Amino acid sequence: MKKQRNNQKSNEDLHDMIGKIPVPEPSGTLDAKFGLLLKEEKKKLLLSEPVPERKRLAYPVSYYVLRIAAGIALFLTGWFASSVTGTRNRDQLTSLGDEVNMLRETLVLAMIQQNSPVERIKAVQMAGQFEADDRIIENLIMMLANDENDNVRLMALEALVKYADQPQVREGLISTISKQSSPMVQLRFAELMVIMQEKRSVPEFQKVLQDVNLNYAVRSKIDETLQLLTENV
Numbered sequence: 001m002k003k004q005r006n007n008q009k010s011n012e013d014l015h016d017m018i019g020k021i022p023v024p025e026p027s028g029t030l031d032a033k034f035g036l037l038l039k040e041e042k043k044k045l046l047l048s049e050p051v052p053e054r055k056r057l058a059y060p061v062s063y064y065v066l067r068i069a070a071g072i073a074l075f076l077t078g079w080f081a082s083s084v085t086g087t088r089n090r091d092q093l094t095s096l097g098d099e100v101n102m103l104r105e106t107l108v109l110a111m112i113q114q115n116s117p118v119e120r121i122k123a124v125q126m127a128g129q130f131e132a133d134d135r136i137i138e139n140l141i142m143m144l145a146n147d148e149n150d151n152v153r154l155m156a157l158e159a160l161v162k163y164a165d166q167p168q169v170r171e172g173l174i175s176t177i178s179k180q181s182s183p184m185v186q187l188r189f190a191e192l193m194v195i196m197q198e199k200r201s202v203p204e205f206q207k208v209l210q211d212v213n214l215n216y217a218v219r220s221k222i223d224e225t226l227q228l229l230t231e232n233v
Contacts, residue, residue: 104130112139117149124155128162137163141172150182157188164196177204183215190218190225199229 104126111123120143127136143156163169173192180186186208193201205222208214 145176178207
């Protein structure tokens, strides 16, 4: 338990560190050697061979924290070095914000793979603090469909609402409705589909109603939802 708390604190500190990395206004030219070093380290950190899926959970979060922290140290070192010498490269420094986001995404994707529901919930919370790319959105949909923890599923659902205007996200949300067994997730889905006026969700809710053990409050809410979604059909 103590180790888990320490890992969680390390993740929070790292995320705060990433968020506070300064991105100065670029001017002048950056030393070519530093530019080359930055490129090479980026390859090592972000384009290295991925950990096989079956082995990923064996790696503690601290493993990824150390890798990402090394990348952050490189960026900060380069920035301070360029400040001292007074030479900065516009293209390199304007891309620094993108690099920081990539580091955040790397951390989120690593935490999503963890056994601990606390780590996965923290990953979803972090994902909500910046614009998620397709990889993170795909992982959130997978969590919503398959995660064994109801709280993680609910958090993933809330995170995906932000991207509900994207067709692939809408399809992902609809396709996972009938895979839910938690009353709180089912109720939230019913509310969201009415707000989104997503009539394609009707067949999925009808599948849910076939469960003879369905919570009474959920059944009532879904009946109401179906009525609202089909009244103008």
